[in-house]
Amino acid sequence: MAVIELTQLSKWYGEVIGLNNVTAEIEHGITGLLGPNGAGKSTLMGLATGQLRPSKGGIRVFGESPWDNPSVISRIGYCPEGDPFWQKLTGFQFVVFLARMSGLQGASARRAAIDAIERTGMSANAGRAIRGYSKGMRQRIKIAQALVHSPELLILDEPFTGADPIARHELTNLFRELAAQGVHILVSSHVLHEVEAMTREMLMIDHGRIVAQGDVQAVRKSLLDRPHVIRVRVDQSRKLASQLVGWELVSGVSIPQPDTVLFETKSPEAAYERLNSTILSDGMNVQEIAAADESLEAVFGYLTHRESK
């Protein structure tokens, strides 16, 4: 059974569309939720945590509707986007309170809070008021409160925004660790490198619609109309380029830097083969061969490219 199930789900706010007729299943493990600003990521997360109600269609989490349904939402850990806090509380009070709100009892709530704070690396700062926290600490403490009741599903809305590289690194590791322990994670982020470091399973939305779902490289392969771009750093770049121009399977060649050749092709496998043998037979020396557009960032760019700015 899928963890989150969306069936013809639509959500609008007055005239503004949040999600538009979305049907999808989010499976176990880590899923990256990607999309430009305003694409509907937060809407989807709001619906999944029972804070928003579908305008049409349905959403099911663990097989049940999450709206006003504590038996489902208490199994979810939610880290909201932005900066919602009771600023005067200390980090520890904040996490303990939310642990108790999840039904944990005095001592065990405190223990769970200490544990969650420890896991997010906030032990040293837990005694300070949240209003004095830096952005990175705020993210960490938000994640601590999401973890405190050992949920089965974590919904993390932009958990990296404002965090410093160390926090990003540590949090990424934490999420991978949690996933390995069997926690399902739905995470949205603007920094695609980090999502890529955690998972290859993506759900990309734009304008409230799903534009792609699945493994990044599989998605890239299925983008048939987009020629693949291959980058070769080679000592005799002009010689290689002149050769490539002659091939039928190559549709474009450029030399952005003196030692680099970029070329486009629609059949990458054949191109790699022929490229390698050409390099060998013509006595060139190569420094690097790489697909220039198989990264998540490139795929994301292809999928969400908008005509106007």
Place this chain on the structure above:
Amino acid sequence: MTTISGDRVNQYQRWQGALGKSHWTWPAIVRNGITLALKHNKTRIVLLTGGIPAVTAVGVLYVLSLLESLVGTDEAKGMYDLLSAMLRINIHGVTRLVEFRDVLWRSTFLMMTGMQMFWVLIIVARVGTPLIANDLKHRALPIYFSKPVTPATYLLGKWAVAASFVALITLVPSFAAFAVSLLLTDGPGTWGQAARLANDLILTGMFVCVTSGTAIIALSSITSDQRYVTVGWVAICLLPMFAQKIINESLPSNATMGWIGCISLRDDIFVVAEHLLHVRKGLAATSLPAERFAQALTRPIDPAKAATVLGVLTVSAIFFSWRRVVRFSRMAAAA
């Protein structure tokens, strides 16, 4: 290496020009503050209706000048009653009003100032409260202090916005009323008297601008939530006034007031305005029954005490807002 995206054909262009003196950035803040405030229709309505006291004053002065020639007639009787009530001076049976022109003009303008206090309360609540609070809320201070603006220039600019709106409610209509009345009537006696009255009017208006302007700047710098500033301002204006009223009424009329009479800031301003406009002194110098005025006006409060209360408030307000702005200008880094 990066590339310029296709739709960005504009190259960055350098600018060959000279920047003006940094000390003169505060007029830009004033201009901006006034423009922003005037975007709201409610502000414009308050400003427009702010002319009502001045129009009333012109009306009173015009009627007074008419009365000079109507003394003793039946038509005049009703007007005498009305004016006595408005000016709080018993002019019943005064046959030679001409002799009292100067003091009657002065008390008319005092009455007008009293009425204007209400509009000052409103306009400051509308325009003054967001001045610094909004910059704090939207963290706009780093923009000011990344340009050649100093805390002093900033405060001066913000203060000038509040003060100009108060002036638009007090000084400007007062002066307009004065000018119109001069044209419509015979003036407050001699030219010398007119000039002195004009001078006193300006002093009074400036006094109101300075006190209320600094007060609101200080209030506005306390918190980043404009609503609290508004509530605080209204409370500071009204609560002492009510308290004073209840105290005045429940105490016997012969009780000495001293400092406890200076609780109400509005009354303080009124007493100082009275002093600046020389109404009581003018009445004492004439044969008009001055003690009645004294009774009707308010309890006998020493203008020196009232001025001290206001002065202390103003100075501490300036000091306080200065401290706040300097602190906030450095806060970005401390975060």
Place this chain on the structure above:
Amino acid sequence: MMTIRAMTALFFFTISQMLRDAKFWVMGIVLLLPSVLALVIEHFAPPRHSLEPAWDLYHGLLQYMFLMGLVPLTCMLYGTGLIGAETESRTIGYLITRRLRRSTVILTRFVATALVLTLLCDVAATAIHISIMSGVNWQALAAHLGQFAAWSPMHDLTVYWCVIALGVLGFLAIFSLIGLLTAKPLALSVIYMVVFELIIGNVPAGARVYTLMHQLRVTAVGAIPGLKVLFALPPELTARLFSANGSGITQVLIISAVALTLACVLITVRELTPSKVARD
């Protein structure tokens, strides 16, 4: 069991949240102002030869300044923010994504807030009592008590404690409901207060019985019959409005229950988003 634990946590959290907020202390000062005023008046007053001024001040302050003004004002500020303040700061998400149903969240917060506000207002009423009583020289007045010989201020204070508790319950329920109806509830609250409670509640119209103001007054007059004089109404009107031994307790409870039920229904069907719709 888990639900009860969560409710307890929310209950104490709400109380500590109130005490932590500067608004509470500001309201405390405002609520104490009448007693400061009473103290000033009693201090400056010349020697008196009757209890009447003290009686007037006592009931005048409590009835007009307190029950008609400060108690509803306090409830307005807290009631509209019961959920609204959390929505505005977007912290509501933390409260409704845990163990509690939405209706339980609002009810728990309501009970906690009502308790604290009742205590606050009762303390302030006691302060008025103390500051007036401290100024009254009973020994000097013993000879000419006249109609006030039977006045027992302690009894009256006890009545006011209860009436204030009722008032807090009713007004807080009404304003909590208003707080859920609209994103900018203060304007609507002021309109409700002025039009319904202050105007309809004070005119001799039939609709008066649906106002809290009237029912609170009926309760007070029922326990302190001498209060009728305070409202300075024509005798036949007084007789019609305040029946002997009348009590508005049931009516206040019904009004509060209806308001709270509606609030619970509203919170279970409405999304709680800040006034500006938050998009990604």
Place this chain on the structure above:
Amino acid sequence: MTMNYIFQCQQLTKNYGRIVALRGVTLGVQPGVVGLLGPNGAGKSTLFSVLLGQTPASSGAASVLGLDIRRQQRAIRRRVGFVPENDCLIPGMSGTGYVYFAGRLAGMSHADAMQRTHEVLDYVGMEEARYRSAEQYSTGMKQRLKLAQALVHDPDMLFLDEPTNGMDPQGRQVMLSLISDLGRAGISVIMSSHLLPDVERVCERVVIMGGGEVLTEGRLEEMNKPHPTLYRVEFTGDGASFHRRLTDVSVRVLEQAESSLQIALPEEGTQRLVLQAARDSGARLFGLHPKRSSLEETFMAAIQRQRAP
């Protein structure tokens, strides 16, 4: 010699009470696009603030564009533009009004400010939206507006505090291309960022700070040099036979995964050996990546060195 530096600090120290934000920073930065990195609390914002003269230094000396930060604050601010990290828009103002106001604050005349406002708004790509109220702008537009505001008086140097934080990938792309274009136009840019990939993309030089001190400083190119002999190879086909062929030509295989290998070449410039081995073993090679010490590694190493006692 001073003229070669856009800013220079000597033993610059700043403390807030007991908290030391800058700890004797001695640094000279040459013109160009410079990335300022460091975890939260490293002192980056304090450094900006001190250099702008917003907050006085506790001890030490510094100069910006040859101007002393203590005595010539206003002269500095006339030649420097600053983009703060937070939203700093004044409500009720249009984009044009905001930039114009910034120009006036900098001391420009009405006509100059108006003309320049439109020039810089054109430059940052703000079209008709410039006449709309800035509160309605998206994150990316707000960020570009803030940049326009900083550029209006044509500064010689820009301080950007987290210019791409919270933006979606497209918005970041636009922002980054503006930054590198400004660098080409001869404006020095100091940008602090937590997003190392963004810094890698636009910056020529990098300063890494931690705990109020400068940990590392230098050219990004040098920090990021490809390793001469360590490579990662991506392939499909028979891994075992490919491995064998590689070992035959004395290429050491360091790590083997399903479709990738970490290898060490016997000496520099012998990449052909890998291609030959692939051809001989029938493996299809589609990636040959030299190992680079990424900025992230440099960063983490610098921070760890400092944290170790």
